[in-house]
Amino acid sequence: MSYITKPAARHPRLPTNALGLTVRDYEGSMSTLCAGCGHDSVTSALIQAFFELDVEPYRVAKLSGIGCSSKTPTYFMSEAHGFNGVHGRMPAIAAGANAANRDMLFVGISGDGDSLSIGLGQFCHAIRRNVNMLYVLENNGVYGLTKGQFSASADVGSTSKRGEVNEQGPIDPVTLALAVGATFVARTFSGDKAQLVPILQAGLTHNGFAFVDVISPCVTFNDHEGSTKSYAHSRSHMHEVVETDFVPLRAEIKTDYAEGAVKVVTMHDGSVVKLRKVAEDYDPTDRSGVVDHLAETGAKGEIATGLLYMQEAGADMHSFRGTTDRPLVDVPYAELCPGSAPLEELQKEWR
Amino acid sequence: MAHDSSSGVNDFGLKIATVNGTGSASANSLLLQALFRMGIPVSGKNVFPSNIQGLPTWYEIRVNGDGYTARSPDFQLVVAMNPESYARDIEEVVSGGWILYDSSRKLSEEFKRDDVSFLGVPLADMCVGSFQGSRTRILMKNITYVGALVALLDIDMDVVKGMLQEKFAAKQHLMDANFIAIELGYDYVKQHFDCPLPIRLETMDETKDSVLVTGNAAAALGCVYAGATVGAWYPITPATSVMDGFTEYCHRLRVDPETGKKNFCILQAEDELAAAGMVIGASWMGARAFTPTSGPGISLMSEFIGLAYYAEIPSVFFDIQRTGPSTGMPTRTQQGDLMLCAYASHGDTKHIVLFPADPKECFEFAVAAFDLAERFQTPTFVVSDLDIGMNDWVIPKLEWDDSFVPDRGKVLSAEELEEADHFYRYLDVDGDHIAARTLPGVHPKGAYFARGSGHDKYGRYTEDSDAYVDVVDRLLAKVESAADAVPAPELHVVDGGSRLGLVSLGGCHWAVIEARDHLIREGVQSDYMRVRGFPFNDAVEQFLDEHDVVVVIEQNRDEQLRKLLLLETSCAKEKLVSVTDYGGQPLSKVHVLEGVAPYLEVATVEAS
Numbered sequence: 001m002s003y004i005t006k007p008a009a010r011h012p013r014l015p016t017n018a019l020g021l022t023v024r025d026y027e028g029s030m031s032t033l034c035a036g037c038g039h040d041s042v043t044s045a046l047i048q049a050f051f052e053l054d055v056e057p058y059r060v061a062k063l064s065g066i067g068c069s070s071k072t073p074t075y076f077m078s079e080a081h082g083f084n085g086v087h088g089r090m091p092a093i094a095a096g097a098n099a100a101n102r103d104m105l106f107v108g109i110s111g112d113g114d115s116l117s118i119g120l121g122q123f124c125h126a127i128r129r130n131v132n133m134l135y136v137l138e139n140n141g142v143y144g145l146t147k148g149q150f151s152a153s154a155d156v157g158s159t160s161k162r163g164e165v166n167e168q169g170p171i172d173p174v175t176l177a178l179a180v181g182a183t184f185v186a187r188t189f190s191g192d193k194a195q196l197v198p199i200l201q202a203g204l205t206h207n208g209f210a211f212v213d214v215i216s217p218c219v220t221f222n223d224h225e226g227s228t229k230s231y232a233h234s235r236s237h238m239h240e241v242v243e244t245d246f247v248p249l250r251a252e253i254k255t256d257y258a259e260g261a262v263k264v265v266t267m268h269d270g271s272v273v274k275l276r277k278v279a280e281d282y283d284p285t286d287r288s289g290v291v292d293h294l295a296e297t298g299a300k301g302e303i304a305t306g307l308l309y310m311q312e313a314g315a316d317m318h319s320f321r322g323t324t325d326r327p328l329v330d331v332p333y334a335e336l337c338p339g340s341a342p343l344e345e346l347q348k349e350w351r
Numbered sequence: 352m353a354h355d356s357s358s359g360v361n362d363f364g365l366k367i368a369t370v371n372g373t374g375s376a377s378a379n380s381l382l383l384q385a386l387f388r389m390g391i392p393v394s395g396k397n398v399f400p401s402n403i404q405g406l407p408t409w410y411e412i413r414v415n416g417d418g419y420t421a422r423s424p425d426f427q428l429v430v431a432m433n434p435e436s437y438a439r440d441i442e443e444v445v446s447g448g449w450i451l452y453d454s455s456r457k458l459s460e461e462f463k464r465d466d467v468s469f470l471g472v473p474l475a476d477m478c479v480g481s482f483q484g485s486r487t488r489i490l491m492k493n494i495t496y497v498g499a500l501v502a503l504l505d506i507d508m509d510v511v512k513g514m515l516q517e518k519f520a521a522k523q524h525l526m527d528a529n530f531i532a533i534e535l536g537y538d539y540v541k542q543h544f545d546c547p548l549p550i551r552l553e554t555m556d557e558t559k560d561s562v563l564v565t566g567n568a569a570a571a572l573g574c575v576y577a578g579a580t581v582g583a584w585y586p587i588t589p590a591t592s593v594m595d596g597f598t599e600y601c602h603r604l605r606v607d608p609e610t611g612k613k614n615f616c617i618l619q620a621e622d623e624l625a626a627a628g629m630v631i632g633a634s635w636m637g638a639r640a641f642t643p644t645s646g647p648g649i650s651l652m653s654e655f656i657g658l659a660y661y662a663e664i665p666s667v668f669f670d671i672q673r674t675g676p677s678t679g680m681p682t683r684t685q686q687g688d689l690m691l692c693a694y695a696s697h698g699d700t701k702h703i704v705l706f707p708a709d710p711k712e713c714f715e716f717a718v719a720a721f722d723l724a725e726r727f728q729t730p731t732f733v734v735s736d737l738d739i740g741m742n743d744w745v746i747p748k749l750e751w752d753d754s755f756v757p758d759r760g761k762v763l764s765a766e767e768l769e770e771a772d773h774f775y776r777y778l779d780v781d782g783d784h785i786a787a788r789t790l791p792g793v794h795p796k797g798a799y800f801a802r803g804s805g806h807d808k809y810g811r812y813t814e815d816s817d818a819y820v821d822v823v824d825r826l827l828a829k830v831e832s833a834a835d836a837v838p839a840p841e842l843h844v845v846d847g848g849s850r851l852g853l854v855s856l857g858g859c860h861w862a863v864i865e866a867r868d869h870l871i872r873e874g875v876q877s878d879y880m881r882v883r884g885f886p887f888n889d890a891v892e893q894f895l896d897e898h899d900v901v902v903v904i905e906q907n908r909d910e911q912l913r914k915l916l917l918l919e920t921s922c923a924k925e926k927l928v929s930v931t932d933y934g935g936q937p938l939s940k941v942h943v944l945e946g947v948a949p950y951l952e953v954a955t956v957e958a959s
Contacts, residue, residue, distance in 0.1 A: 044863025
């Protein structure tokens, strides 16, 4: 049985956030993933990100598809509403849920099989639609639950645990997301919590589809020599092109970055994201420059990380549709049903 | 109705053969609407190709003062405007009938028939002489044949001109052109032929409380009145006009007058899978959401339908059936998705299905579907078809009860959750097989994990056999209990009852009642039941019990309704027979009479 409730014991001196909640209040059930799984680090980063953002857990909708990654919404925020849907189709559920209740905070957790194979279409269209949500892709290049087949993000030449060599080129979710118009694109590594947490926080605050590709090694099927999604390979090839610092609205804005090297982006709620360019000539708001830079680092075998691109002023799904500011679920029936008089009037046209 | 139909007055079939994309559709609608406004029961069946321009298309109008509006059994008059289809169109006229054709070109001898009258009208030549530009000439040719029909059939010219004035009120030059065209046809026919023909029209008073509308428009309006706020869809014939209608009515009735913002959200999805997912997501959040589609869409949505069934997410699906399998004939009608909708998705599933017979029921069942879906927390299907959905039907005016309160089912409020010790999503606390649900974002105690994977009654993931069985057994009991909540069958029973029972559903109804009346006039008594919902309620079972022979009339090859009845009732297999018609055309009484003929003997035996 893979459902284990965590004991509710709390350390009496655990720090609390503005809501008076401790980090334990943001936890979920015990993980049933393999010990050392990168996904558990992502879960832990999410817990910290939500805790620090003072999010009311029950105002969060956490969604996933099918696969190891998609199990993880169970492991954070027990008080959030969860939806573990069908394989590759989480973006559609999220879009519909967001259409109905735009005031919820949406987080989708997906994997490379879920987003880049069976659900590639839905992934792209959720980006096009700019559904307001944080979308985390826990990327390990492998199908874990079915025991080690290559996924669509496996690099050419990487080997499986059985020794098979992958010859098909990968789909890079970051380049793809940029190509289909994503307004927030980041790549990070599950082993780098310092980089991961502010990116998740910026993504949660972003008004639109915030895409975070997290390289998250599979300890069981893809952490050997020959894998390009292993801990060792990721650590040695990661190249942080931009450092991210997220400053929530309520926090004092620090000014410890030198002018010119820092791109400051104000989020729609007034929070601030500071992007310090590590690589020279990197501008995370210039889409074509970002695409070029990714191609260059990729050609050198490096994995560019950080909040790679963002555009805060874009229109989200509701702006496109002109939906009312109120969540549709809050519009009373009396306002939705036109009543008998308009029906009578309308039917004159059917005479 | 006191009406003598034997004379040919207000009783005939008219078929208009044209080329797709030449503007004939609006001319034909004009014609249908004119007859409707003359107070005469009428129906129009558009037989169109899966094509935008260039292929043959037909429009069948049936006029029947007795109110029978199923597809016309035969055609007394054919307007043959498409040389490409002359051969079959001319073939189609009954002996003694008439063929109106464009005599601008000489009719080839091979098409001539001795037993019908050919009425040549130089439509193209007249339009060339009267209008500039090829597009205008082509369009006006259609209006010119309408003018010819006004004279031949004694259509009320004031009605026709009144409609043109309404339609082109803001476009004087178009109104002028249409008037010229109408008169061109009218005058020519008056001068060259004896008018009117023996088949002709007389004003009646049978449609004053009726409207002329398609099932898809009515279904769309039903969604507005039901309070649906989220519509997700992928374009597909013949369901597209459901969302066109929803979009139009929402823009008229659901935009906040102060802010200009919309109290609805319509999402055109990337495919039907996504459309179903969006409906489920929105419904999970507590919105009333729906998707209109056709058979191919239901096939694609099936995975999600299983999820909604198992996770108990209310969701509404409209299946405007077309001819299958696969792509089939997208512009032809059928009732081929009955089994598909009843049991869509893998594993053990069963769904609530409603079968409207006309646009009025499309409206009413749309509203009912949302109530049923929310009350039983399960996918609910409204299964219409191309004939009902896309053709104009004369139906009694729609009515709305302003005291209507939607049935949202068991949804716990923030206050109820505050007072509760615990909330368990799938726990049946009062024995009616329905567990209370919560909506996201309402209260911290309301949180649960919706999932399509194995879960126990507390909502927890499980791989335990007993815990799994416990939930799926309740689901079966829950959906079966909906049998008493779906619309009851419509029964037509002769005095004393007959031993012969007819059963049908959906749009077949109109041909069946016409055929049954025909048989009664010939002394053959039968009872008739129109099934309107699934799971079948006791009245359905009882009707099958009470008849020695039951003939099921339906529009699919595989006798799907008959098989559903055999699966879901205790009816003996031997006494249930099927009459099927599945070529893609709406049913006419001819098919029914031919089909039931072998089974009529039992009807002459005294009922026991």
